[in-house]
Amino acid sequence: MTVAPDAHPITVVLIDDTPDIRMLLDATLTRAGGFDVVAEAGNGRDGIQQVRRHQPDLVLLDLAMPVMDGLEALPLIRSAAPDAVVVVLSGFETSRMAHVAVTAGAASYIQKGGSVDEIVSTIRRALRADGLGVEHLPLHTTPEPAGGSEIDRLRSAMAIATHEMRNALNVISGTAQLLTAHRGSLDDATTDRLLAAIGSQGRFLNRLIQDLSTSTQLEHAALDINVESIDLLDAIQASIALVDSAQEVLVTCPALQVTADPIRLHQMLTNLLLNATKYGASPIGVTAQPADTHAEIRVIDHGPGVPEHFRPSMFDEFTRADTMHPSGTGLGLYVVRSLAQAQGGRAWHTPTPGGGATFGITIPLARTQLPPIDNPSGRRPARKIHDKPPLLLQRGRAEREAGPDHYRPGSNRSPA
Numbered sequence: 001m002t003v004a005p006d007a008h009p010i011t012v013v014l015i016d017d018t019p020d021i022r023m024l025l026d027a028t029l030t031r032a033g034g035f036d037v038v039a040e041a042g043n044g045r046d047g048i049q050q051v052r053r054h055q056p057d058l059v060l061l062d063l064a065m066p067v068m069d070g071l072e073a074l075p076l077i078r079s080a081a082p083d084a085v086v087v088v089l090s091g092f093e094t095s096r097m098a099h100v101a102v103t104a105g106a107a108s109y110i111q112k113g114g115s116v117d118e119i120v121s122t123i124r125r126a127l128r129a130d131g132l133g134v135e136h137l138p139l140h141t142t143p144e145p146a147g148g149s150e151i152d153r154l155r156s157a158m159a160i161a162t163h164e165m166r167n168a169l170n171v172i173s174g175t176a177q178l179l180t181a182h183r184g185s186l187d188d189a190t191t192d193r194l195l196a197a198i199g200s201q202g203r204f205l206n207r208l209i210q211d212l213s214t215s216t217q218l219e220h221a222a223l224d225i226n227v228e229s230i231d232l233l234d235a236i237q238a239s240i241a242l243v244d245s246a247q248e249v250l251v252t253c254p255a256l257q258v259t260a261d262p263i264r265l266h267q268m269l270t271n272l273l274l275n276a277t278k279y280g281a282s283p284i285g286v287t288a289q290p291a292d293t294h295a296e297i298r299v300i301d302h303g304p305g306v307p308e309h310f311r312p313s314m315f316d317e318f319t320r321a322d323t324m325h326p327s328g329t330g331l332g333l334y335v336v337r338s339l340a341q342a343q344g345g346r347a348w349h350t351p352t353p354g355g356g357a358t359f360g361i362t363i364p365l366a367r368t369q370l371p372p373i374d375n376p377s378g379r380r381p382a383r384k385i386h387d388k389p390p391l392l393l394q395r396g397r398a399e400r401e402a403g404p405d406h407y408r409p410g411s412n413r414s415p416a
Contacts, residue, residue, distance in 0.1 A: 044073025
């Protein structure tokens with residue numbers, strides 16, 4: 001496809017599992033002029049549907065995504081829209097990956113990390129070249145590990161962690177560049193979204209560093225746990241508020257006080273919520289209930305679920321499901337299980353009835369909610385727990401709805 005001067009705007013579909021990257025690309029292309037982003041998707045499967053529906057001129061495609069990765073989706077995208085130019089935009093630093101992508105039908109492979117202006121220039125060159133050649137390959141590439149030894153596994157894990165960090169840093173850097181160069185011409189809504197993206201990716205980096213630090217502390221038996229009495233519903237709400245997702249979360253939690261380290265409890269809840277929003281699907285729920293001397297917390301999603309062959313090792317360190325381009329560091333569930341055990345609880349998984357995954361943890365109840373010890377009959381009296389009504393939470397915000405016992409969040413625009 002050759003783009004003539006003064007032609008109609010180039011229609012674009014963005015496919016990337018990081019909403020902030022899609023937002024940055026949208027703002028960058030809009031600011032550059034001549035592009036019209038008509039749809040977005042967070043994984044390859046949804047991306048194919050958007051491409052088939054919109055028949056765009058250009059598809060910007062990430063590689064490492066849940067549900068269906070970029071290389072698996074690429075030939076299906078080419079089949080769904082034969083005239084579209086597909087440009088792979090990825091954080092993987094390997095020349096082999098670039099050639100695999102181009103061989104599979106990509107017009108160009110752009111490594112994330114260049115300036116926003118360089119990315120636009122490379123896209124324009126790919127469009128003019130009508131899909132010929134590999135653009136903007138890294139000067140220094142890292143070969144992919146071969147074999148399945150422990151050293152290879154750790155190298156692969158570190159490569160993925162580096163990829164995740166680079167993605168976040170690219171958003172922060174690219175957003176800062178865009179704000180610095182064009183803030184005077186950006187409308188308030190776009191500026192607010194860009195600033196929010198910087199905050200979101202900063203929080204992501206903090207979580208990633210926290211998980212890496214926790215893994216190191218566990219390895220050296222140096223984990224610091226400082227427990228106190230915590231209101232469980234407050235802890236769940238606070239964790240939902242810091243998960244950057246537009247998905248609604250239904251919370252059912254009685255009035256429970258637990259004994260836990262507040263920082264570690266937040267880390268566990270956030271990891272499980274991120275796992276559900278990234279790899280699962282709505283409806284997503286969090287339930288809590290007393291179970292003997294512990295509170296039992298479950299995070300429930302209705303997505304594709306965990307592959308059966310992966311279940312025995314899913315809580316192991318640096319373990320990810322076998323896909324061509326696994327995403328995540330492979331630390332999240334390992335950290336959840338280890339922190340639960342360190343605080344006198346446990347972690348587990350069970351399939352959600354009807355499809356999906358349910359991950360659970362137990363945390364000790366506070367002393368005030370345990371049954372009395374001096375019980376002559378030897379039987380535990382029933383605990384009187386005043387249930388709070390279910391909450392429907394979205395990013396931690398709740399508003400009164402009809403009736404005194406239900407809350408519903410303010411509406412957010414869902415991504416296209």
